[in-house]
Amino acid sequence: MADDVTTRDVAASPATSPARGAAGRTSRVRPAAPARGGRRGVNSQLRKRLEIVFFVAPALALFGLFVIVPIATAVQMSLFRWKGIGPLVDFVGLRNYVSVLTNDVFTGAVVHNLVIVGLSILIQLPLGLAIALLLNRRMWGQSALRTIIFVPYVLAEVVAGVIWLQLLQPQYGVIDGILDAVGLGSPEQGWLGDPDLALWTLMVVLTWKYLGLAVILFLAGLQGVPEELYEAAQLDGATWWQVQRKITIPLLGPTLRTWGFLSMIGSLQLFDMVWILTRGGPANATTTMATFLINEGTERSNFGIAGAASVVLFVVALFMAVLYQQLILRRDTRPETGRN
Amino acid sequence: MTRTKRSVAAIALGSAVALLAAACAGQGGGGGGSTDADADTITWWHNSNTGEGKEYYDQVAADFEAETGVTVEVSAMQHEDMTTKLQAAFQSGSDDQIPDVYMSRGGGELQTEVETGVVRDLTEAAADEIAKISAFTGQYTVDEKVYALPFSMGIVGFWYNKDLFAEAGIDEVNPSPTIEEFYGYVDQLDQAGITPISVGAKDAWPAAHYWYYAVVRECPFETVENAIANTDYSDPCFIKAGEDVEDIIAKEPFNKGFLSTGAQEGPTSASGLLATEKVAMELAGHWEPGVAGGLTEDEQVPDFLGWFAFPTFDGQGGDPADQMGGGDAWSVSSGAPDAAVDFAKYLLSDEVQQGFAERDMGLPTNPAATGSVADETLAQLIPVRDGGGNTQLYLDTRLGQSVGGAMNDEIALMFAGQAGPQDIVDAIQSAAESE
Numbered sequence: 001m002a003d004d005v006t007t008r009d010v011a012a013s014p015a016t017s018p019a020r021g022a023a024g025r026t027s028r029v030r031p032a033a034p035a036r037g038g039r040r041g042v043n044s045q046l047r048k049r050l051e052i053v054f055f056v057a058p059a060l061a062l063f064g065l066f067v068i069v070p071i072a073t074a075v076q077m078s079l080f081r082w083k084g085i086g087p088l089v090d091f092v093g094l095r096n097y098v099s100v101l102t103n104d105v106f107t108g109a110v111v112h113n114l115v116i117v118g119l120s121i122l123i124q125l126p127l128g129l130a131i132a133l134l135l136n137r138r139m140w141g142q143s144a145l146r147t148i149i150f151v152p153y154v155l156a157e158v159v160a161g162v163i164w165l166q167l168l169q170p171q172y173g174v175i176d177g178i179l180d181a182v183g184l185g186s187p188e189q190g191w192l193g194d195p196d197l198a199l200w201t202l203m204v205v206l207t208w209k210y211l212g213l214a215v216i217l218f219l220a221g222l223q224g225v226p227e228e229l230y231e232a233a234q235l236d237g238a239t240w241w242q243v244q245r246k247i248t249i250p251l252l253g254p255t256l257r258t259w260g261f262l263s264m265i266g267s268l269q270l271f272d273m274v275w276i277l278t279r280g281g282p283a284n285a286t287t288t289m290a291t292f293l294i295n296e297g298t299e300r301s302n303f304g305i306a307g308a309a310s311v312v313l314f315v316v317a318l319f320m321a322v323l324y325q326q327l328i329l330r331r332d333t334r335p336e337t338g339r340n
Numbered sequence: 341m342t343r344t345k346r347s348v349a350a351i352a353l354g355s356a357v358a359l360l361a362a363a364c365a366g367q368g369g370g371g372g373g374s375t376d377a378d379a380d381t382i383t384w385w386h387n388s389n390t391g392e393g394k395e396y397y398d399q400v401a402a403d404f405e406a407e408t409g410v411t412v413e414v415s416a417m418q419h420e421d422m423t424t425k426l427q428a429a430f431q432s433g434s435d436d437q438i439p440d441v442y443m444s445r446g447g448g449e450l451q452t453e454v455e456t457g458v459v460r461d462l463t464e465a466a467a468d469e470i471a472k473i474s475a476f477t478g479q480y481t482v483d484e485k486v487y488a489l490p491f492s493m494g495i496v497g498f499w500y501n502k503d504l505f506a507e508a509g510i511d512e513v514n515p516s517p518t519i520e521e522f523y524g525y526v527d528q529l530d531q532a533g534i535t536p537i538s539v540g541a542k543d544a545w546p547a548a549h550y551w552y553y554a555v556v557r558e559c560p561f562e563t564v565e566n567a568i569a570n571t572d573y574s575d576p577c578f579i580k581a582g583e584d585v586e587d588i589i590a591k592e593p594f595n596k597g598f599l600s601t602g603a604q605e606g607p608t609s610a611s612g613l614l615a616t617e618k619v620a621m622e623l624a625g626h627w628e629p630g631v632a633g634g635l636t637e638d639e640q641v642p643d644f645l646g647w648f649a650f651p652t653f654d655g656q657g658g659d660p661a662d663q664m665g666g667g668d669a670w671s672v673s674s675g676a677p678d679a680a681v682d683f684a685k686y687l688l689s690d691e692v693q694q695g696f697a698e699r700d701m702g703l704p705t706n707p708a709a710t711g712s713v714a715d716e717t718l719a720q721l722i723p724v725r726d727g728g729g730n731t732q733l734y735l736d737t738r739l740g741q742s743v744g745g746a747m748n749d750e751i752a753l754m755f756a757g758q759a760g761p762q763d764i765v766d767a768i769q770s771a772a773e774s775e
Contacts, residue, residue, distance in 0.1 A: 083452045083456075083742075084427060084430070084431055084452075085427075085430045085431060085433075085452055085453065085456040085458060086433070086455075086456035086457075086458075087433075099774065105749075166606075166608065168600075169597070169608045170595075170596045170597025170600070171595075171596045171597065172608060172618070173608075188596065189596070189597050189598075189599055189600070190596065190597030190599075190600050191600075192597070192600035193597040193598065193599035193600035193601075194599075195599075195756060195758070198600075277600075278542065278600060279542055279543070281541075281542055281544075281599060281600070281752065281756075282541070282542070282599035282600060282752075282756050283599070283752070283753050283756035283758045284749075284753075295745070296745075298427075299741065299745055300741045300742045300744075300745035300746075301452070301740075301741045301742060302742050
């Protein structure tokens with residue numbers, strides 16, 4: 001997910017900035033040489049275009065090769081029955097889509113993804129905000145605490161997953177050991193082996209892993225809240241709670257909304273942690289759209305079905321992203337466009 | 341046109357595959373990308389990438405080179421790496437990237453390779469070798485043509501801890517027990533407070549092996565073959581097999597948390613639990629001593645390991661001598677020079693197979709080498725395997741990844757108590773019909 005964002009940034013920024021730069025330059029050149037006539041104008045026009053092409057081309061080429069072409073190929077693949085070897089010849093139309101959308105495992109996966117999207121925001125937003133507000137006060141061991149909270153996010157997902165897998169091991173794992181020692185029982189099939197518990201256990205691990213990102217982003221956002229506002233509020237006799245509610249949180253809005261967006265996209269694409277902890281099991285209790293498509297694609301060589309599932313995932317993610325953009329993020333982007 | 345399509349498709353599979361493909365291209369480049377043009381160099385991919393096995397195969401390649409003057413470029417890879425790279429190489433469709441001699445697992449994968457024309461028919465060219473190992477070539481035959489030479493064929497059975505069995509008071513273990521005797525072992529282990537069996541149901545296939553074996557027991561070999569050929573799994577023996585597995589699950593013999601237990605990774609996997617003496621037995625293939633050896637503290641194959649066959653059932657329809665297992669075979673790609681066929685034949689020669697057996701690298705198929713298996717525990721499997729019955733391939737491999745995957749997932753659901761015997765048959769039937 002993070003890679004995606006960077007690629008898009010890299011691709012987008014040279015695309016816009018040289019264009020603006022070039023436009024700026026022509027407006028400066030024109031009044032200086034008005035008498036030279038049209039030819040110079042055409043030249044500079046051409047030069048401007050060449051410059052744009054020169055600066056934008058590499059980024060566009062990369063974007064095309066690694067974003068557009070794969071998307072187009074996935075769409076193409078989704079229309080064929082293909083086992084992974086040989087040319088695409090067995091055209092099946094939309095049959096792969098029908099089989100994906102009527103597959104209980106896939107619809108289950110979509111539900112799991114949506115549950116994870118919802119729960120991530122419901123759990124991590126208040127928790128992350130509370131921790132960020134606490135850590136924003138000057139206190140002993142502040143930076144140590146920040147580091148501790150952020151460490152899980154820095155750990156490689158696979159490494160964290162393997163560690164949790166060992167901790168959650170039924171009977172011989174540390175967590176069951178501790179529970180046994182204090183006299184509490186643990187589930188018969190283990191935390192990850194019981195279809196009714198696996199998704200919740202997964203949520204706990206995901207919260208542990210991603211809370212750090214929320215806290216760090218919120219803390220960064222809090223640095224942007226002007227000190228004077230707090231001073232003014234204090235002069236007015238506002239309590240700490242009132243200050244947080246009326247000043248900090250509203251001014252943190254853009255950060256919260258951006259984090260919500262990242263969290264949503266991350267939850268929709270969730271794969272590695274699930275793959276390591278449960279492989280989508282037990283009894284398909286933790287499948288996500290991404291584990292479904294890997295399972296169908298690389299494990300079963302049903303590349304057409306995997307292609308269709310990836311297109312569905314793309315459409316769901318795009319739909320939710322656009323919706324979020326329109327309903328929530330627009331508040332942040334509007335004034336900025338106005339300023340430009 | 342097709343070439344472009346293929347390379348474009350490769351990109352879509354994501355950067356991982358693309359990188360792997362690039363890595364393969366890099367390797368091919370070392371030899372000057374010469375597979376086709378230059379018949380003096382052949383490429384060989386195998387998965388004996390450590391220790392003695394790797395040394396032995398390097399020696400085999402060097403011997404072949406000395407004898408024939410044909411250079412063999414050996415790539416020894418970890419098994420999963422090899423299968424991923426093979427898939428990427430086939431997807432590239434380029435003879436430069438597809439190895440000349442490679443490992444085939446047979447069944448549905450081989451069928452796809454045959455359909456797309458990437459694998460070479462060896463029926464005529466290796467007729468002598470095929471005659472020697474004909475007991476095992478059935479699973480590598482498509483439309484009566486042999487496309488791979490099986491060099492190792494193992495069978496699945498119960499690997500058990502002799503010490504824990506003794507501790508539970510089981511003095512005599514029948515090498516081919518009935519289901520009642522088997523339940524007797526389970527009860528005695530239970531009473532002694534020992535977890536009887538570990539199973540890595542998280543990975544599905546270890547659980548699925550129970551169902552495959554129950555099918556081999558309940559269904560005559562021909563019934564299964566016909567069902568696969570006609571895509572018709574309505575024979576009641578398949579339901580019977582599901583009921584047998586349900587009975588075993590109902591005895592609750594498995595390790596705690598078996599639904600989230602992996603097959604072979606680490607000490608808490610099913611194999612790990614057997615290796616570290618936490619459970620008394622595990623249903624696994626001939627690879628188990630090697631896997632268990634890698635999971636113990638001293639990295640030695642535990643000497644407490646014993647083996648017995650999957651239990652037989654009263655009134656079963658299958659021949660009791662039939663077994664379920666699988667193996668590895670050498671295939672030659674269709675773009676390879678003739679020297680590659682000679683090399684594949686050389687790999688099946690008495691001499692090479694004997695060396696293979698002496699180093700316990702697998703269970704050789706060449707009858708001249710079966711007596712050379714050094715490890716006693718492993719050697720026990722040979723008389724059972726060669727006991728006159730048929731060896732059914734692991735059904736997921738037999739049916740191909742697509743049907744096999746659907747079947748394994750449904751069997752895993754049965755272990756989770758969420759699917760019955762009919763559901764498994766239905767899952768196979770509908771996956772096979774949409775093939």
